[in-house]
Amino acid sequence: METIVSRLEITQVFCEVDDFCQQFERLWQQQPQLPSIQGERLSRSRMHMSEVITIVIAFHGSGYRTFKDFYTKQVLPGWRQAFPKLVSYTRFVELMPWCVMTLCCYLYTRTGEITGINFIDSTPIQVCHCCRARAHKVFVGYVGWGKNSVGWHYGFKLHLVINDKGELLAFKLTAANVDDRQPVPDLTKDLIGKLFGDKGYISQPLFEQLFARGLQLITRCKRKMKSRLIPLIDKILLRKRAVIESINDQLKNICQIEHSRHRSIFNFLVNLLAGLVAYTYQEKKPSLDIHPHGLPALPPTIF
Template identity: 75%
Template sequence: MSTIVSHLDIVQIFCDVDDFCNQWENLWQQVPQLPSTKGERRSKSKMHLSEVMTIAIAFHGSGYKTFKEFYTLHVLQSWRGAFPNLVSYTRFVELMPWCLMLLCCFLHTRTGEVTGISFIDSTPIDVCHNCRAHAHKVFKGLVKWGKNSVGWHFGFKLHLIINDCGELLAFKLTPANVDDRKPVPDMTKDLIGKLFGDRGYISQKLFEELYQRGLELVTKSKKKMKNRLVKLIDKILLRKRAVIESVNDHLKNMCQIEHSRHRSVFNFLVNLMAGLAAYTYLPKKPSIDIYPKDLPALPPAVF
């Protein structure tokens, strides 16, 4: 049996998820329901959705490489006391898509605090090896070819915004060929202060749109662009932009949001949402130690 190395507080996760599901059910019961068809049978699983969500999130901090190994070797053998109504692995996989909507809503309750310092970046989510892209069927019509500084990739693109503490502020999933700048206005509706990104976010139109809403987009200049005055603190924070690269690394290597074994679009989305939720529970997240409020006024620098 593989040794589990948990980075997460499973009890805390279950309490948070169960409270959220109970609140959701109370609100759902207040909404007028459509009358059921005569003779209609509505089956109900022995497992509550909060249990399904907890186990799905727990996998991403377990250290296991595959969910099947995690569920069969650890959950079924060690967690029966905590989850007395456990079902078989096949049945559990069938239940996972039913918790997708609740997982998305729950993840939005786990976003961090807007501190005035934000970092934005995108990372590719490959769905298969490039040489097998022509024969890929699971995500047919949903994924595209994309290119970044590393090379070509086939799949999706995950856009992330974090604060200086490494907490998630916003996220969006798009096909890999979508321009990094396109999702920015929608993702930054609730943000203020400064937003730091790489050269892929350079756009005068985007800068002016965000600036009118109280958000300043700060990027490095391209080689052929004229030098401009930039506050020294902004230049320092631009050098700290690598923190979001560390977050992407945590998501892919520790929380395992990317793999090529998906056989269902819905289960892919559950895996992604659960991985992002698991990241929010990591006790130590990549962060930076510099805060403008703690620094004296600095003169602008040529950049």
Template identity: 75%
Template sequence: MDSIVSRLDLTQIFCDVDDFCQQFEQLWQQQSQLPSMLGEKRSRSQMQLSEIMTIVIAFHGSGARTFKDFYTLTVQPHWRKAFPHLVSYNRFVELMPWCLMLLCCFLHTRKGEITGIQFIDSTPIEVCHPRRAHAHKVFKDLVAWGKNSVGWHFGFKLHLIINEQGELLAFQLTPANTDDRQPVPDLTQDLIGQLFGDRGYISQKLFEQLYQRGLQLVTKSKKKMKQRLVKLMDKIFLRKRALIESVNDQLKNICQIQHSRHRSVFNFLVNLLSGLVAYTYQPKLPSLDLQPKGLPALPPAIF
């Protein structure tokens, strides 16, 4: 429990989540807002949705390897005073899909500030080992094969945009065979300034489309492309693009947004969203120090 508290401020998380849930209480009274299986009756529980969300977010920020061990060895023995209506592990897993929509909406409130400097990248989210892909059924017709510099993978692809402070600005989940350039127009609807990406985002059509909206796409050139002049600051930021790879590393190895134990599409989405939320509560995010030492802070740039 001490290691969990040292990573995240659970009191702050619960207060933020509970305040948010109260604003949506009337919406959650409508059956159409909740995910359910065909013929399944709406579940009732004394546990509040804010409590369920807090526990799931806490797991993804705890460093625990499995949710079952976290719930049975940490939550049930030590957190019963804080959550007096705790249910069994199996019942809690049944309740998790009911907070899916609220988690998605809450994550949007955790987005960072648009500063005019953005980095974009995608990372694979495997749903099973490639050797078991032929027998995989949970995500049938939702996932696909994809390939990157590491090799082949079976599952989804998570597209992310962050600012120079490592804060999440936009995200989208697609099948693994989706071209990295395809989700960019939707992901960048509200962004301005500059967007730095790798060579996978090179496209004259995409560049012109974004430029008309006040967003400049900056990428490295391919070896066979003609050499072009690049501003010094743009070249520096391209070298700092590894920042978003550090974010992807934290999401997978600390917040555990990827594992192969999912038995439900809804629970997969709950775990993915709660992992992203847990990342936003990390005490220190990967970031770029753009302020020269010994100089006063500069006012924000206007684009």
């Protein structure tokens, strides 16, 4: 199985992550710090944060199904020369939550360019099987019940916005019972052009709110809604909305952002963020071979 790591030079990932971590630490030290407790011991791990982040990102493109197998069978035996200060698997798991903020900030540096053609969708992130929802305790207070075309699920909902090149533009994590239309204004605050979504985003107030700041929301009509006149090119692009569903499928099956083995909310966030970063390093992303300035002028059509 060809993986993201095999197609990407791991040294390049580490160099980019390390450069960002150095800048992030300098800016962080310039901010007012919380007062420390008298006698508090301030210690640093022998592994640098950039090393931890690089290994976590590499896991999501390695093809391994569990991080323990990846770390014990790939990292410890084979990467000792690249990372001479490796720690045990148990200690590494303890270090992972400390890189949540840095990893989240780094993900924002990996977002794509605004092309004027945007696609939005949400995908469920289950934290356990529905039969074990009542006994689940790790994410109590953070998750909820949600329902889509497949059925009921218990967990979170990941909202994504991409461009026509398959690049991530924005993301947001909510409970599964949150309406898809609620996070749209925050997700699209910097976008312009056209936004293509499914029927779950139909809302006249939302359309007017986005249109007032230069973003046109385009969705399919429901059965009982009247047909409307839209340009043919918009109808064609609306049919290409499946590209974001392909990305959701890759995030779950290749980058493994969803599994039910989490024992900590912070490790869950690290797993999710690292999976999104690993996707941005993927050379061939699901995309449309178009450019907004090269689209032909087509007449409107009934839709």
